Amino acid sequence: MGTTALLIGGTGPTGPAIARGLEARGFELTLLHRGTHEVPEVAGYEHLHGDVFSEEGIRAAAGNRSFDVVVSAYGRLRTVAEVFRGRTGHFLSVGGQPVYRGFFDPTRYAPPGLPVPIREAADLATEGEDGKSYRVARTEELLFAAQPEATHLRYPFVYGPRQLAPREWCVVRRIRDRRPFIILPDGGLALTPFGYVDNIAHAVMCAVDRPEAAKGQIFNVADSEALSIRQVVELVSAELEYEWEILSLPAELAVPARPLMMSEVSRHRVADVSKLRNLLGYRDVVPPREAVRRTARWLVENPPEAGGYEEFALQDPFDYRAEDLLADWWRAAIADPPDLGYVETPGYGKSYAGPGTRNVRADTRI
Template identity: 55%
Template structure:
């Protein structure tokens, strides 16, 4: 059985390639050749061509055929068309921006995505809503037009080694720079669907081994346990034997945290994984807390290189302006120090159903069985 992986050297690629090899497949990868990684073993053949160039791609593959093609990189609409009739099975990877509101949360009232998002949630239907999301939806339609029995995955943001724009770098660099304070919006309680590279590769490999359950289907894929932004910071820092003082600011004021949050609201962005769990038996192979720790340790030893000559800090849009951060923290603390809390005739409570710390006192001094 011969498989072609388009990509192969990004975050999920080595896990997919080596997973296929372990399952008895003969594997080739198709990529530009600009980035090679040690995790790809020497028995894997390489086709070096840009998967964004349709003419060069068609010429490079000629009249060859494969039993399986996994397309994780490149211009997917063009790839789907070129490989029509050339592969036994076609598995493709797209993204969450297909969902209405994923990139433009203000399309919902109040703003923010419904949580969690199932595969049948509303999609972008007009470029005026979100041009990127609309293009992704059109690409999904093209995949199934050319490959009716395809399997398509909607990835969230992918983290792990070889992620070219890693959000964890914004935490790791602050550790390496000796920063002890980090600003988070609304306490860093925002929950996000993210996917560790090994976990997402595992999802794809489950589809490879269960064609009867995967063909013709679209699946959400993500870590099944969503970490809050605060938890991501905590686990990344702890992996490097570091501890931050979390500076909790209202989102409107927490400007230094914009790059880490990655969008203009602190509303949640969560996937419903019921379908992939029930149909394919998906479970995380690496717990997200450990996955974040592994990523942080890897980044500490492998600072991300520039992307096309552009510093990764510019791509992430984090200026790492610690002097400005400190001025903001100082002004916030001064404002809190001068804020007079009013007296209440009856202090607000948490509701009589709440019995945790600061809640309703027990009705009896002792408990009798």
Template identity: 50%
Template sequence: MKALVIGGTGPTGHLIVNGLIGRGYAVAMLHTGRHEVDEIPPAVEHIHADPFSEDALKQALDGRSFDLTLAAYGRLRRIALVMRGRTGRFISIGGAPAYRGYMNPTVLEVRGMPMPTAEDAELVPVEEEDAKGWRVAQTERAVFEIHPDATHFRYPYLYGRYQIGPREWCVVRRIIDGRRRIIVPEDGLSLSHAGYVENVAHAVMLAVDKPELSSGQIYNCGDAHQLTIRQRVEIIAEALGAEMEIVSMPWQFAVPARPMLAQPRTTHRVLDLSKIKSQLGYTDLVAPASALAMTARWLKEHPLAPGGIDEKILQDPFDYRAEDELIAAWKALCAKMPEVKFDREPGYTATYSGPGGRPRSSKWS
């Protein structure tokens, strides 16, 4: 069996390539050749061409065919066209921004995406609403017009080795720099779906293993267990042996937290994984807390270049002077908040039984 992986040097690429090899495929990788990944075995064929150029793809693949093509990089619509008649199966990777409200939650009548968001949720309908999301959605439609039996994955934000512009670096670098406090919006309680690279690659391999079930399907993928921003900060700090003061502010004041939030709202972005769980049997290979800790330690051992391309993608200036000034101003403002007395102090409802809740009305065993 012959497989073509278009891409293969990104965060999930080597995991997919090795997963295919383990299943008996002879694998060829088509990529630019600008960099290689140590985890790719020498037996893998490397086809160096521009995945963004239709002419380059046609020339590089002239006279060749494959049992399986997995498109993880490049212009997906052009790749789908070039591979028509050249491949038995076509698996493509896109992204969650196809969903309406993912990038622009204000367009929804009730602000924020459905919780959780299933595969049949509304996609971005017009370019004016969200140009990137609209292009992603249009590409999905084009793939299935060309390959009706394709399998398509909507990736969330990824974390792990080789991720470009990793948001975890916002915490890791501060710890490396000796910072012991970090600003988060709204107590850091926002959920934005993420997927550890090994877990997401595992999801793709499940589709490879189950062609009859996955044919013609779109799947959300990512970690089954999601972590809030606060939890992510706490896990990273513990993994690196640091104690971090988490300073919570309203989102409009928590400007330094924008790169971690990655959107101008604190609304949740959580994908429904029911379909991939029920049809393909997905479960997390690696627990997200452990995966995040490993990612933090790897970033500490392989630090990003200060001011380099990854930090430019993150858009985190690591401006500690401004952060300290903001924290001081916020704490001073909170200290000035007067104590307001209620005639009858509000409770947490009569059904709440945790600390500070309703006392027992009678003794029973």
């Protein structure tokens, strides 16, 4: 019998790519999941079905089997780690970047805002702060108590095929509905950690390939290039050959853009993936700009159901009447700005030489 691997999950956005990667490396692969959602990409592997959120369900499905590698990408991680204590040579687990202090609430820092970039050693959420973030941090503690040599991967928001909260659908559906504009907060300049499905799966494989460097370590995972909201919108628009107005509003007024902001304010959340690159040799297998274009095309060919789960998860009502009223009000508000009477119009500083540079009087002082 060859080397064996157990993938817990396997039917979500990154699951099929992880499964293919393990098979390509010669593992005899088994999937453990609830069995309520099957996808054809993983139909050829052995499947175990059980409740992966309970100890009883995991033990009943897996029995006394051991595996050379266990990849826990779904279920109750702290329980999975305990059940497979002493039953695997390499335990790899998936968590999330909300573990960091201030990920959801930037006012945890003074002045508000996360460190940029966020490194693995950054402050974690503590008890009494955001409940979800603290639970993620507590799970990591319990994980390493049960699996001291685990490799833990802090996932970003994931995009690509089969995503159940597809951020790009907020753009693609409006294009399909022939909207003349899209509202973005603060020019759409905010950065948020995202990872394309194939890139995320490749990061997992990098840890599988270099176990001695990966064991006992935590890694941020994300695309190496962080794209702004506006860049995503422009890439989708170009891929679908659609021209429209990008209407910038202050974040507190850009209510229709909340599903794209994924936050109550416009701010940066940037994951530092240098540890993943330096220790495990990670590189994006699909450049993020190409990945966004692929995702847009996939959504055109596989559109979510109107009013279905994906739109429920995004919390985007696509209320075009309200968007039109907001746009009309904003345009009227800025149509006639006051004459501020500058004696001398402010410049960008003498070291700036880009677009908008104004002529200044000669100054012989250097």
